[in-house]
Amino acid sequence: MNRTLAQWAGQARWRGAWGWLWLVALTGCRGEQSMLNTHSPTAQAIEGLWWWMFYGAAAVLVVVMSLAFYAIYRQPERRGAISATKFVLAGGVLLPVAALTPLLVFGLGVGYRAYLIDPEALTVDVIAHRFWWEVRYPGASPGDTLVTANELRIPAGQQVRVRLHSEDVIHSFWVPSLAGKLDVIPGRVNQLQLQAQTPGIFRGQCAEFCGALHAHMEFYVIALEPEQFQRWRQRQARGGRAPEREALKQGQQAFMAQGCGDCHRIRGSEAQGSGGPDLTHVASRYSLGLGRTGRITVDDFENWIVSKEHLLQPQAEMPAYDQLAPEELRSIALYLESLQ
Amino acid sequence: MLGALQRNSLLAMVSGLLLWTLYFLFNYAFLSLGCALGFAEIQVAGLSLVHWVILAVTPLVLLAMVYLAWRSWQQYRELGEAEAEPELVRRQRFMALVAVMIHGLAVIALCWVAAPVLMGIPPCL
Amino acid sequence: MMGGEHPGQGAPEASRAEQLHRRFEKIWGTPPGLAQLSVVNHSNVSRRFIITGFVFFLLGGLQAMLLRTHLARPNNDFLDHEVYNQLFTMHGTTMMFLFAVPVLEGIAFYLLPKMIGSRDMLYPRLSAYGYWCYLFGGILLYSSFVVGSVPDAGWFMYVPLASSEYTPGLNSDFWLLGITFVEISAVSAGIELVATILKARAPGMGVNRMPLFAWYMLVTGFMIILGFPPLILGSILLELERAFGWPFFMVGQGGDPLLWQHLFWLFGHPEVYIIFLPAAGIVTMAVATFARHPVVGYSWVVLAVVATGFISFMIWVHHMYTVGLPQVAQGFFSAASMGVAIPSGIQVFVWIATLWLGRAQMRVPMLFLMGFLFIFVLGGLTGVMLALASFDWQVHDTHFVVAHLHYVLIGGMLFPFFAGLYYWLPLMSGREYSELFGRLAFWLLFIGFNITFLPMHLIGMLGMTRRTYTYPEGLGWEIINLISTVGGFLMAAGVAAFVMDLYLHYRFGQRATANGWGAGTLEWSLRHPAPSYNFISLPQIRDRYPLWQNPKLPQELAQGQGFLADPGRGERETLGTSMLDAKPEYVVRLPRNTYLPLLLALATALLFVGLLIKQYWLVPMAAVLMVAGVWCWLWDRGIKQAPLVVDAGQGLTLPLQYSHPRGPGWWAMGLSILADLSLYGSLLFGYLFLWTVAPAWPPPDFGALPWLVPSLGLGGLILSSVAMGWAGRQLRVGSLPRLRLGYGLAILLALAYGVSQVLLLRDAPYGPQQHAYGAILHALVGCHLLHVGLVVLMACFILARSAYGYVVSDKPMEVTNVSLFWHYVVLQCLVGYVALHLLPLLM
8 A cells, every 4th residue: 555655656756747847838938037038149058058957957857766766666576686886886977977078068168158248349337226227328429428227228139248337235137038147246347248139128137135125126128220229329318308398397396396306317407316317218218117117107107206115215315205295296207207 | 105094094085185175276266366466368379377377287186186096996906915904904995995986086076177278268258 | 661662681681781771870861950951961962952953943934934925926015025034034044054054963963972882972061062052042143033133134144235334233243143153053063073973983883884974974074164164254254344344345445245255155055065964864874774775885975975075165156156257267166066966976876776775665764765865856956057157147046046955955954854853763752653644744745845846946047036025927927936835835734744743752652662673773772762871881893784783782782791881980981992993092081961061151142142232341251251161161070080091891991081192182172273274264365365356455555564573473472382392291201390381481472472463453554444454454463362362371271280280291181282272373373474474575
């Protein structure tokens, strides 16, 4: 009775292994932040590595468990004879050496190619803050730098070099569809290359625990056709225009009155703060925290301003913008929505 | 004397892996200093100075390990013919055998550690 | 039948065995009540480690269930981010420091003397002190809940997040001080394990015959001694930074956050093998019993264990692959990390081969062993994947790693732990467990575990990072998180079933028959439950499996047909034997119950509490109390009256340990020096690392230290070593006055050195708060001063002892030990001098 139970249980382990493969197929690997949703040579090379290792590991697990079951359940008289030394030598030394030597060489090669950075590549500086990403592009002329936040737009089909800086704690820059992650460490500048093969939107996230809102520190890498990228860059490099409609003027005044300009910069206006993201073209961004992506509406701005994630930004010393009067809140949001 | 050491000293028995540890630390430290202080940039015949040094050190350590393994194996064989003091001899033989295995594993581990240098990957990339 | 089972025997033999048992119990037992606090023998102390560890396991498990409940849904509000961050930090910290290592220490302490044929571990008071440090350290850490300042920077406490700028409250200090307090128990356990295994085995148990568990614990002991000090040092440095502003890790002032990572992982990687090896040792012992066949490939296992020990120290950077190190360096670590898979593979095939050549019986322990095999091999395979740096760049800091680490830790430690408990339970409690509950516990745990953690690999690859208190919808993570939570509850049910089984077996379990498993190793020769003294008489060993070679051995030993069968001297005694062949060398007198370990631990707690609450006046007070405690501890009674030789039974006459130049005390000193070397080496590494790698180095005036006074001081210190050596020789010719002269001279020279170092600090170009160079300089010199102070205290102790007639030429142990430490300290100060004064001149 024990025997049958155990045999069934043994089969359950097999079922477990198959069940997982089925789950993989079911869920698919197409998640927006999935490392198997590859769009760059590096990500593809690493994915290739993964599948080789997965099938190899699955085979080893099956072999080991089969041997163990055989060793236990096959009647002793009917078991094959083994030489203990040869068995251990074969399984414990020869098998790992044969399997792992090519894997090591292959894996080292993948790593090497991932870090061949083209010296002519467009260089973007990313500065990690608690809890947002500042993105700075080199300007056409010195002193003229395009600054945006939480999204990195790049031209598709070419390498882009990303230089990573931190002024507070250790963060990690990770956009799985395009590359492995690289830590952002105060006192050092780490460099990564990204190369999106085709245009697309790729989600990334901070991958080193950096405090309270680490879970919300996502960003997007948006690859555009090269001409589109140039147009975007030119538009972004322009400063903001002064608002013309009355509602927007009021919004701008409320924005300044509430002290938002102490942290946020809007080029071409009086708001020249530096503790928080640059908002010059904030409404043209793909995402605005809290998982809002796509076309950002006035409601989205309102929700963000009063959200606890916004309130918890450590640089915030201003009192309660979660207690703004509704009209004031609305008018600030309207103003922000106009900053395309 | 080396033979006597390997069957009567635990430290000698594990000397192959001790050598490997020192080799590993040397490689890592030398490479790190080379990149931090800049001498890794010095190229000789297309290969970094750091690589040359490691490539020179590697076969020396390898030879030392192989020699240790060979001597332990000799010990193991000789002790197999010893007649007096069976208990002592058995224990010594055990240590000689384990020594051979340890030195052998150290050789494998050494070859793997040398791989990145053998592949010619640039030192400070 | 009488209480406790004995292999069947006739009446006269039984009554002789009973008489001996009662006499030994009188010497080794403990009266009930408050006296329980004074217990030092290994069976009691180890059970405390196991029980306390299990309580922490339940606490850590509760934390895990809270985390899993919260993560079952996206954007959940069951917990807020503050509580979540505290919970995941405490879950990891509790499981790693307060459960895994102590509980396995407990099992090792319980089993080893019984397996190697000894009456106790070699330093019973040290075991007891270690236990109290563990308990008080754990309480200190958990008192953070009461105060509301729970550590929340992750169990590996990366800086700058954990430093005072970003964690201004006491949270990180609770962690740093609490864990360092607990680590005292780990390091002392490591020292005790190595010394006991090498020196206290039964006669004839050469290193080729000792049970494989002893080999596992020998290597683990060395790993603890060398692997814990880097974290102890790191914690000291971080606490100095937080409390006093010494900027070891602050970039602006010449520090480097990467130094913390190196120090932490230099400890952190060996730590996981310190956890795995004892568990693998349990597996090896149990497999032999359940396969009813000796372990095939004894030498292979020894190879695997030794290789794991060495290689595991050289792979720490695989936790740092994403930090931006050169590819070739990452390649070295990828290669070595793959290399460590070979010894694990060897062990797996040894176990399978043993089962193959044997006839396995599928009882509950065997079920857990099979569960272990599946889970651990799977975890090991994902480990090989992670060894490759390029793959790791994608899955590092994601739930893939969380899944991997739980597979190797739960598979590689928890399942063997349960297997071992079920296996040795009849020996520990004298009762049988319930097969039904045991099997229920196993299946719930096994199935629940795989449901929780197998899918977790996938969400890691789908992009879910670690330590995120919540996650959004739409990324494909919701279903799997829910499944994992369900699995977690199944696991909790499994644990509950196990606890139920434990309780039921104590209340209703049948009396266990002696060696019901038919095992071959020595621990099974004892009466069940095992008595406090283990063996009535110690055996002569002729085989790896003494009970299979001689099934009558239990009766023979119980009737006093072995060594040290005579309790007539009224002392706790065991045999000290030679390292390789276990030839009897001396009889070890072991201490009886004493409150000193508890009192010393309380004084230690006072020191840590003083540091925590920043009432620094408590620190010197506690230090004085500790010195007084250690002084009494070492002032052993009876050494004057101890006989020179005793009758050890079986025609053997042996000296006591005091007459032997390399007695247990020498081993303790030597192994402590090894631990200290690791600590000092880590500090030197910190200095060299910051110098070469940290930004803002070298600072102006680097290396421009005053040289005259320190050089004179060092010269004097070297002379003091000569004086000590001379004094030691005077002891041998029995000239006490000259010994005292030598000591006096040495002490004066050491004090002069101390003054020279204080002057060095006074005149140094940097204070400790101005730049990391100043901080490291003060740390190194402070370290030298502490050591010199310590060794001067030791020398004064010897002088006091000599005034009372304890220092005699035929009992050289104390003088030898102090000389050893003295020379070590001088060497350390010399190396420090070269590093601080001479090396900068080379650059």
